[in-house]
Amino acid sequence: MAQTLIDRKRTLPGATLPILHDLLEQFGYIDDAAIPLIADALNISRAEALGVVSFYHDFRRSPVDGRVLKLCRAESCQAMGCEDLVSHLAVRHGVTVDGLDEGSGIRVESVYCLGNCALSPAALLDGEPIGRLDRDRLDALVAGAQRKMQ
Ligand code: FES
Known part of the structure; x- marks a missing residue:
């Protein structure tokens, strides 16, 4: 193939x-x-x-075990709190952005401007755009990804 x-x-x-x-x-x-x-x-x-x-960061070299969240960390999203979401992922869920995704059900990768600045902080979940991401929505995404793993 x-x-x-x-x-x-x-x-x-x-x-x-x-x-x-x-x-x-x-x-x-x-x-x-x-x-x-x-x-x-x-x-x-x-x-x-x-x-x-x-x-190229997008060309990952190993399969992803779970979902992929691409979190924008460029200027507009920084101004709207994306770095708080990065910290929240680490502290609350033990998920390191751009780290290994072993067992977490979600892999979070940094990207730099998705062209969706009006809805910062912006992300893509398995390729689907998400706008105005906040801690509550992030918690729900991580919980949903972890449920899928069980
Ligand atoms: S800076 Fe995040 S979508 Fe443009």
């Missing part, structure tokens, strides 16, 4: 990113086994392919 996705776009100019996006969409992460396939298909070194994957 990965090879099919890679072959589909290998001749595009700048094919690396479109291929990685397709793999991410299909599998939810970029498996290490895909790196040599990409390198061979694009005639680049494995180090180059790995460098692209490592450079």
